[in-house]
Amino acid sequence: MHDPSESDSFMKNCQLAADINASWNWRMIPLSHHPTSECAVHRQEESLMNEPQMPYNFADLEPAMSRDTLVFHFLRHQRVCYDRMVTLSRGTEFEALSLEELVRVTERNPAHHVLYRHAAEVWNHDLYWRSMRPRGGGAPAGLVAQHIAARFGNYERFAREFRDAGSAHFGSGWLWLVWRAGTLEIVTTSNAGTPLVRGDTALIAVDLWEHAYYLDHQNRRAAYVNTFLEELISWEEANRALASLPTARDLRAPTRLRATPELPSPRHGQ
Ligand SMILES: [Fe+2]
Numbered sequence: 093m094h095d096p097s098e099s100d101s102f103m104k105n106c107q108l109a110a111d112i113n114a115s116w117n118w119r120m121i122p123l124s125h126h127p128t129s130e131c132a133v134h135r136q137e138e139s140l141m142n143e144p145q146m147p148y149n150f151a152d153l154e155p156a157m158s159r160d161t162l163v164f165h166f167l168r169h170q171r172v173c174y175d176r177m178v179t180l181s182r183g184t185e186f187e188a189l190s191l192e193e194l195v196r197v198t199e200r201n202p203a204h205h206v207l208y209r210h211a212a213e214v215w216n217h218d219l220y221w222r223s224m225r226p227r228g229g230g231a232p233a234g235l236v237a238q239h240i241a242a243r244f245g246n247y248e249r250f251a252r253e254f255r256d257a258g259s260a261h262f263g264s265g266w267l268w269l270v271w272r273a274g275t276l277e278i279v280t281t282s283n284a285g286t287p288l289v290r291g292d293t294a295l296i297a298v299d300l301w302e303h304a305y306y307l308d309h310q311n312r313r314a315a316y317v318n319t320f321l322e323e324l325i326s327w328e329e330a331n332r333a334l335a336s337l338p339t340a341r342d343l344r345a346p347t348r349l350r351a352t353p354e355l356p357s358p359r360h361g362q
Pocket residue numbers: 165169170217299301303304
């Protein structure tokens with residue numbers, strides 16, 4: 093995904109990160125510059141204290157998503173959530189948990205809703221970065237394409253419902269493609285809400301907070317979601333997740349078309 097010869101781009105990103113860190117009195121962030129960034133893909137399964145990483149350089153998604161958007165989003169939003177999560181977890185029983193465990197455990201206890209929100213945002217953003225790739229977008233292939241055809245009839249209907257769900261969501265939140273009860277579903281969550289606590293398997297995440305698109309699209313969320321579908325989405329991420337699910341690998345009983353269900357009511361502060 094990343095051409096090692098693009099050292100200039102990487103060095104510029106490092107310098108930009110260093111500049112921002114210096115102005116915020118942060119330590120240098122170890123940005124991933126490896127093509128596959130397996131450590132980022134599986135970070136949630138490892139130590140809670142592992143720092144957020146991206147699977148590409150800040151400029152790699154241009155022109156679909158600007159470097160400025162990714163720099164500010166990664167360093168001034170996810171990073172802030174990560175720092176707060178670590179501060180709140182340090183010295184507690186939560187410190188030894190994985191990120192996924194922390195999200196699930198704290199979601200069940202309203203006394204820990206602040207920690208839950210920050211941990212969920214770290215997890216949500218991890219999947220969001222992986223849900224995009226340079227020169228991504230367009231119609232899917234592989235397992236996810238077959239399930240989209242089974243659930244939505246065709247890709248065009250899926251794309252229309254996906255865009256409509258993003259536009260219809262009120263306020264900040266997230267747009268998801270999830271695997272639920274043996275089929276694909278399009279759902280949204282408010283604020284830091286995450287499918288991780290609802291028994292769904294999240295395949296694709298789209299950040300609907302304005303900070304995700306304001307620099308590139310101002311308040312035009314529909315244009316942002318459309319660009320995500322046409323130029324950014326990584327169907328490879330969805331296929332990777334589906335391939336790990338035995339119920340998704342079995343295509344002998346195709347899913348019947350049916351209406352998109354309402355999302356269950358969120359718990360505290362979502
Ligand atoms: Fe965000």
